[in-house]
Amino acid sequence: MTSTAAPDGGSTRILVVDDVPDNVDILEARLSSRGYQVVTATNGEEALERVGEEPPHLILLDVMMPGLDGHQVARRIKDDAKLPFIPIILVTALSEADDVVQGLESGADDYISKPYNFRELEARVRAMLRIKFLQDELDQKNRELELVNKRLKKLSITDGLTELFNHRHVHQLLHDEFERSARTGESIAVVMMDLDRFKSVNDTYGHPTGDVILYETAKIITETAREIDMPGRYGGEEFIAILPDTGEEAGEHFAERVRAAVEGHVFRDGATEVRMTVSCGVAAFPAPGTDTPEALLKAADSALYQAKHGGRNRVVRASQAEPAPE
CATH class of the missing domain: 3.40.50.2300 (Response regulator)
Structure with a gap:
């Protein structure tokens, strides 16, 4: 043998x-x-x-x-x-x-x-x-x-470019966290963030530069977030952050840190340097008009609309915003 x-x-x-x-x-x-x-x-x-x-x-x-x-x-x-x-x-x-x-x-x-x-x-x-x-x-x-x-699971819930949670998974997380918040009585905040004049950047510098901006913006959001927070790419140049155990005021502070970091960042793609700004809308539950996950998301989106149309590069809270037009 x-x-x-x-x-x-x-x-x-x-x-x-x-x-x-x-x-x-x-x-x-x-x-x-x-x-x-x-x-x-x-x-x-x-x-x-x-x-x-x-x-x-x-x-x-x-x-x-x-x-x-x-x-x-x-x-x-x-x-x-x-x-x-x-x-x-x-x-x-x-x-x-x-x-x-x-x-x-x-x-x-x-x-x-x-x-x-x-x-x-x-x-x-x-x-x-x-x-x-x-x-x-x-x-x-x-x-x-x-x-x-595990890799397939990650791919199924992750945006390929930014490595944040993708649109579908963000909606699932929002529903899960909203239900948890309703059970425990803890607040939850949602921050919607949209890069200002991003289309003109793509038109001027091309999509590769636009991708660099999206990726680095996602990195800024991730670095600003806590470990329990859930940032995602909502679509195009729009981002979202779900913030457990967070009220509207604390959500505003998070959004302001992101806004300031984006404004102060130089986005570089080779020899190309670009400056960007971001507009943010913040909503929280419990609050009037945010009694469902969909209503909470709509309130944050309406606040984002006010930030965009109020001059951009700013943060607006849902309690301060007028309803967005249908």
């Missing part, structure tokens, strides 16, 4: 646990001659230490030991969620069915009786290692699938 390759490309490690030194020596010599790397322990506590230091690929575990017996060791290893799957073959001089059942119920994957039949022992070791390596491959595939699913 040739050396069995481990998943990481090194030699396969087998932990032999037995309180009888002669048994350890016999198993170590036999398995080493077959190309395995053998690690040994003479009691249950030492076995757990070896596993904690570097999990082996398989454990040959004697049942009858002083202190922690093989059943207890197997149970502790199998109950440790931080450990990978490690096949455990219980080695026992007992042959009663109840003893075998107890061993398997403790988490062991197989058993073999003393005195050893080495051909049988090696066959069981090979079988358990095949299961181990297949399980490791399955775990790796599952981790890769989980990572892909």
Whole structure:
């Protein structure tokens, strides 16, 4: 039999646990001659230490030991969620069915009786290692699938250019946060932000420069937001921020920080330098006329309309704004 390759490309490690030194020596010599790397322990506590230091690929575990017996060791290893799957073959001089059942119920994957039949022992070791390596491959595939699913999830809720939440997901977040706010009595603010005269920038400098402006504006909004805030790209040059546990006045302060940061920022695309401003509308719940997520959003949009038509580069609160024309 040739050396069995481990998943990481090194030699396969087998932990032999037995309180009888002669048994350890016999198993170590036999398995080493077959190309395995053998690690040994003479009691249950030492076995757990070896596993904690570097999990082996398989454990040959004697049942009858002083202190922690093989059943207890197997149970502790199998109950440790931080450990990978490690096949455990219980080695026992007992042959009663109840003893075998107890061993398997403790988490062991197989058993073999003393005195050893080495051909049988090696066959069981090979079988358990095949299961181990297949399980490791399955775990790796599952981790890769989980990572892909997370990336797909992120793509489904994220705007590709700005890396903010996209329009669809923002609406879902707004409904969720509004319901939470209505349950808890905490306020929630919505800030609508629109870059001023953005179309003329695109017409003058081209869409690549416009994309730089959109991306850097999104970065400004993200850096201004708290960890619990939810900024998104609402569409075109329009952005939104959902601010949990925030009233209209605090929402205005957030919008003013964004407005000032955009006004003071130089947007650069190669040799092109552009200055921009942004108009903002702020609304909050609870407040008159904001009793639904749609009404809250409409109130913030009406305030944004007033900011645009009141001279741009300003922040308007919904409580101060006139209704936008239909």
